[in-house]
Amino acid sequence: xxxxxxxxxxxxxxxxxxxxxxxxxxxxxxxxxxxxxxxxxxxxxxxxxxxxxxxxxxxxxxxxxxxxxxxxxxxxxxxxxxxxxxxxxxxxxxxxxxxxxxxxxxxxxxxxxxxxxxxxxxxxxxxxxxxxxxxxxxxxxxxxxxxxxxxxxxxxxxxxxxxxxxxxxxxxxxxxxxxxxxxxxxxxxxxxxxxxxxxxxxxxxxxxxxxxxxxxxxxxxxxxxxxxxxxxxxxxxxxxxxxxxxxxxxxxxxxxxxxxxxxxxxxxxxxxxxxxxxxxxxxxxxxxxxxxxxxxxxxxxxxxxxx
Numbered sequence: 001x002x003x004x005x006x007x008x009x010x011x012x013x014x015x016x017x018x019x020x021x022x023x024x025x026x027x028x029x030x031x032x033x034x035x036x037x038x039x040x041x042x043x044x045x046x047x048x049x050x051x052x053x054x055x056x057x058x059x060x061x062x063x064x065x066x067x068x069x070x071x072x073x074x075x076x077x078x079x080x081x082x083x084x085x086x087x088x089x090x091x092x093x094x095x096x097x098x099x100x101x102x103x104x105x106x107x108x109x110x111x112x113x114x115x116x117x118x119x120x121x122x123x124x125x126x127x128x129x130x131x132x133x134x135x136x137x138x139x140x141x142x143x144x145x146x147x148x149x150x151x152x153x154x155x156x157x158x159x160x161x162x163x164x165x166x167x168x169x170x171x172x173x174x175x176x177x178x179x180x181x182x183x184x185x186x187x188x189x190x191x192x193x194x195x196x197x198x199x200x201x202x203x204x205x206x207x208x209x210x211x212x213x214x215x216x217x218x219x220x221x222x223x224x225x226x227x228x229x230x231x232x233x234x235x236x237x238x239x240x241x242x243x244x245x246x247x248x249x250x251x252x253x254x255x256x257x258x259x260x261x262x263x264x265x266x267x268x269x270x271x272x273x274x275x276x277x278x279x280x281x282x283x284x285x286x287x288x289x290x291x292x293x294x295x296x297x298x299x300x301x302x303x304x305x306x307x
Contacts, residue, residue, distance in 0.1 A: 036274055037239060037274060044232045051219075061233070070198045084202055089190075094248075096207035097180075102115055102173070105176065119176055119177050
């Protein structure tokens with residue numbers, strides 16, 4: 001039986017310090033779970049800090065942490081100015097634009113599950129752009145998977161609509177969608193090969209450079225250092241910015257843009273399940289059906305990679 005999560009065991013770039021032998025088969029599934037918790041972590045910590053201020057603290061912590069890891073491991077630092085610029089631009093899109101949009105949307109009251117649903121439209125946009133930007137061929141079976149994934153997300157969204165929610169912050173969710181879509185395509189084309197430790201430092205410096213001007217214009221850098229905020233910040237740094245982002249970088253390098261993007265179809269159902277467990281948000285029967293359809297779509301969209 002084919003798994004929606006292909007093996008990348010033979011990828012030459014996978015560092016053994018991060019991926020012990022036999023674990024890499026679970027990278028996509030682990031990525032979906034960890035990425036889904038980011039929406040929950042944002043909702044958990046945002047009552048205590050302004051969104052961009054929260055992100056700047058997160059970026060600063062990641063830069064220091066990954067810098068120490070790179071220094072301790074004597075990792076290679078990129079010196080080519082063009083490659084450094086490409087890494088910084090990718091960081092501005094994947095981290096600065098995407099995370100900024102997500103945090104702003106949630107801070108304005110858009111439910112975490114709905115934000116993840118908007119962002120899950122990434123596979124459709126990626127499938128349309130990948131042939132032009134990357135020269136990747138999208139097969140008929142993959143298109144069928146993309147359509148099924150879209151139907152599954154629609155079913156999950158219909159369940160959310162039944163519970164009722166406002167649209168405040170929707171425009172920021174769309175900004176996040178464009179950021180993560182263009183960012184993964186840009187990184188796949190221009191800078192897919194880089195040391196995950198030093199490259200992350202450069203990417204988050206780029207995200208910081210993009211975020212600071214907007215924060216200066218719109219926020220007052222206020223933070224309530226409660227236990228909840230410290231936990232949320234620690235989770236965002238360790239689990240998301242170090243764990244999930246590292247997995248995303250590995251997946252971008254090993255697979256096609258469409259195959260990587262198809263994983264985002266699984267994020268909204270996973271987010272809805274976690275929100276149901278943590279915040280008692282409604283998870284209906286129709287959402288469960290949507291989850292099954294979305295998983296089927298991912299299986300089909302990623303099937304070619306497993307042959």
